[in-house]
Amino acid sequence: MSGGTVYMGRIGSLCLAALMATVSAQATASTQEPLKAVKITVAPAIDGTVNTDEWKDVTSVEGLHDGNTGAPYADSGTFWLAYDKDYIYFAARLIESEPGKIRATEYRTNVGLFGDDFVELDLDLSGSLNAFNNFRINPQGATSIEIAGGRAAKREWLGAILAKGRITANGWECEARIPWKSMDIPRGGRQGGRRDVRFNIGRFIAKNQRILSYVFVPQTQAALMPTWAGVELPEPEVDRSLKLLPYGYIGYDPKTNGVFNGGIDMKTALTDQINAVGSINPDFRNIENSILSLDFSRFERIANESRPFFQEGQQYSGTQIFLGQRIKEFDAGINTYGRINDKTSFSVIGTSRFGKESDAIFNVTQDPNPNTSIRVSATDLERPGFSNSSHLIRLSQNYGAFNFFLRNMGSRDTILGAGQENDFNVSYNKNGFTGSVGYSRADKNFSPKLGYVQEVDFSGPSGFFGYSKNFDKGPISDFDVSIFGLSYDRMDSSFYRKEFGTGFSATFRPGIAVTVGTYVADFEGSKDSLYSYGLAYPRGNPYNNISVQLDQGRQAGLSYRSITASTSYRATKKLQFNLREQHVDYDGASDQMIFTTAWDLGGDRSIAGRFVRQNDKTNAYLAFQRSGNVGVEYFMILGDPNATTYRNALTFKVVVPFSIGKKRA
Numbered sequence: 035m036s037g038g039t040v041y042m043g044r045i046g047s048l049c050l051a052a053l054m055a056t057v058s059a060q061a062t063a064s065t066q067e068p069l070k071a072v073k074i075t076v077a078p079a080i081d082g083t084v085n086t087d088e089w090k091d092v093t094s095v096e097g098l099h100d101g102n103t104g105a106p107y108a109d110s111g112t113f114w115l116a117y118d119k120d121y122i123y124f125a126a127r128l129i130e131s132e133p134g135k136i137r138a139t140e141y142r143t144n145v146g147l148f149g150d151d152f153v154e155l156d157l158d159l160s161g162s163l164n165a166f167n168n169f170r171i172n173p174q175g176a177t178s179i180e181i182a183g184g185r186a187a188k189r190e191w192l193g194a195i196l197a198k199g200r201i202t203a204n205g206w207e208c209e210a211r212i213p214w215k216s217m218d219i220p221r222g223g224r225q226g227g228r229r230d231v232r233f234n235i236g237r238f239i240a241k242n243q244r245i246l247s248y249v250f251v252p253q254t255q256a257a258l259m260p261t262w263a264g265v266e267l268p269e270p271e272v273d274r275s276l277k278l279l280p281y282g283y284i285g286y287d288p289k290t291n292g293v294f295n296g297g298i299d300m301k302t303a304l305t306d307q308i309n310a311v312g313s314i315n316p317d318f319r320n321i322e323n324s325i326l327s328l329d330f331s332r333f334e335r336i337a338n339e340s341r342p343f344f345q346e347g348q349q350y351s352g353t354q355i356f357l358g359q360r361i362k363e364f365d366a367g368i369n370t371y372g373r374i375n376d377k378t379s380f381s382v383i384g385t386s387r388f389g390k391e392s393d394a395i396f397n398v399t400q401d402p403n404p405n406t407s408i409r410v411s412a413t414d415l416e417r418p419g420f421s422n423s424s425h426l427i428r429l430s431q432n433y434g435a436f437n438f439f440l441r442n443m444g445s446r447d448t449i450l451g452a453g454q455e456n457d458f459n460v461s462y463n464k465n466g467f468t469g470s471v472g473y474s475r476a477d478k479n480f481s482p483k484l485g486y487v488q489e490v491d492f493s494g495p496s497g498f499f500g501y502s503k504n505f506d507k508g509p510i511s512d513f514d515v516s517i518f519g520l521s522y523d524r525m526d527s528s529f530y531r532k533e534f535g536t537g538f539s540a541t542f543r544p545g546i547a548v549t550v551g552t553y554v555a556d557f558e559g560s561k562d563s564l565y566s567y568g569l570a571y572p573r574g575n576p577y578n579n580i581s582v583q584l585d586q587g588r589q590a591g592l593s594y595r596s597i598t599a600s601t602s603y604r605a606t607k608k609l610q611f612n613l614r615e616q617h618v619d620y621d622g623a624s625d626q627m628i629f630t631t632a633w634d635l636g637g638d639r640s641i642a643g644r645f646v647r648q649n650d651k652t653n654a655y656l657a658f659q660r661s662g663n664v665g666v667e668y669f670m671i672l673g674d675p676n677a678t679t680y681r682n683a684l685t686f687k688v689v690v691p692f693s694i695g696k697k698r699a
Contacts, residue, residue: 145178163259439459
């Protein structure tokens with residue numbers, strides 16, 4: 035029997051054992067007393083002042099726990115949760131022993147809040163523990179929304195919540211009103227028209243980057259999530275109106291002289307739990323793509339996906355064999371995603387460049403209980419004279435603090451033929467300790483063209499260990515330490531590569547963060563080594579900060595040295611500057627500078643710009659825009675945000691949203 039057959043037999047046995055255990059596994063029930071749902075008739079005023087008379091008939095809960103250890107946290111909080119037929123109402127009163135260190139920089143809706151203090155309400159209306167909606171509010175009433183499944187940051191598609199907040203003498207407090215219609219409301223499974231909703235409440239403290247929760251739920255024990263009992267969910271209202279976002283642009287581009295084009299994005303609900311997004315002749319010229327640094331890597335690096343079409347339903351579509359960035363452009367596409375029932379979600383994506391390429395992606399995920407998740411995926415890419423298809427089957431099973439992960443992937447195409455990769459991993463997470471050990475094996479011909487595969491033609495084990503701890507007193511606020519390693523051989527048993535690395539970071543009480551890392555490797559006989567040192571202040575403040583990092587050693591047989599410095603400065607409440615510069619000495623010198631600015635003019639209008647210099651190539655653009663709210667959006671762009679060198683282009687783009695049809699129950 036060949037080694038590959040032995041390995042596949044072991045994987046098959048492990049899968050069978052895990053599946054048999056899954057059948058008999060019982061979800062651990064939450065030990066927290068359920069929160070009794072209260073349906074109110076008089077809504078509280080959402081003004082940021084928590085008036086206890088307005089909330090007197092609503093059950094409140096108290097307490098916060100450390101996100102690593104579950105220990106009670108001294109600066110606690112009190113929370114109220116209620117609802118009526120149209121909205122959910124939420125209030126929070128947070129104690130802060132150092133009110134002067136509360137950070138509340140953001141004031142807008144639907145923005146990132148991880149630089150500020152904030153409170154978060156998590157709701158899974160299905161009660162299945164796999165479809166959470168997250169609503170965050172900072173002390174100024176700024177909001178951030180993440181809807182189950184993933185949605186693009188388009189207000190017409192995402193919706194909005196009403197929130198207000200204020201800083202008090204002893205901390206801060208906030209109130210919010212969340213429309214039921216901002217979430218997908220499940221049908222069926224209710225008793226007497228009522229459902230048990232799973233929820234939790236979190237808090238982020240910016241001064242020490244501490245993450246807290248009302249009920250401590252370890253990563254692998256979602257069944258401990260508390261219950262909001264007996265909620266009378268409204269009947270799902272299926273909005274089958276077709277939301278259209280047509281665009282048109284006109285301008286001048288030195289490549290083509292005059293430019294004129296148009297297209298349309300669209301979205302509709304097929305059922306109460308299933309949405310469809312379409313795009314015809316999409317235009318991404320006003321989307322500022324991420325820029326990769328000059329850091330050395332033996333493997334491909336991928337910038338973040340920022341296109342709305344692929345952001346919709348990304349929780350259901352993202353797998354190892356599909357990466358939206360692989361589809362650079364298309365003429366028409368459709369993206370359908372949602373939930374078939376409380377335990378089953380899916381995603382189907384199809385795109386086409388007429389006569390040049392067609393792509394299809396399919397995913398279905400079954401979560402039979404809170405500790406078990408099974409996913410099946412497939413992709414297909416077709417070009418004239420070339421075809422590539424791939425599949426993925428994976429099982430994730432939790433047992434207490436342990437997670438067992440098994441995955442089989444395969445591909446077949448016109449040139450390489452068939453290939454497979456198999457992965458097995460066991461991880462552990464408890465009380466600040468994290469660890470994992472795994473084994474992977476990938477054939478030389480494994481090549482899913484629509485996915486991200488870092489390397490093929492290898493087999494071997496890998497491992498990781500980490501520990502983190504927070505301190506409420508003393509000079510150190512927190513620290514993390516980690517160790518990782520791997521040893522891979524080629525499939526013919528010849529040597530491939532070995533790696534070993536360590537990392538250490540600590541934050542001192544004033545907010546000074548220090549990082550140190552070591553990395554040594556043998557890559558097919560090439561001895562690599564890298565030593566990293568970093569310093570940042572204040573940690574976790576994206577609006578005003580300064581940092582510097584030094585990496586030096588040897589990479590691929592050559593001396594390597596990289597110095598990176600960055601700073602952010604908020605000149606006024608509405609004017610932000612960011613600067614990052616990197617210099618690398620490696621087989622010659624390379625330089626990169628990225629300068630960005632954003633000026634909020636109010637009324638959803640802003641001016642944004644970016645200047646990029648990479649060695650002898652320079653690009654810049656400046657844009658005036660009105661976007662981020664409902665109604666007409668427009669952009670006037672001087673230059674090209676994503677060109678490598680400056681182009682004296684001028685483009686004016688308009689997006690005019692409207693709907694066709696009416697809602698249906």
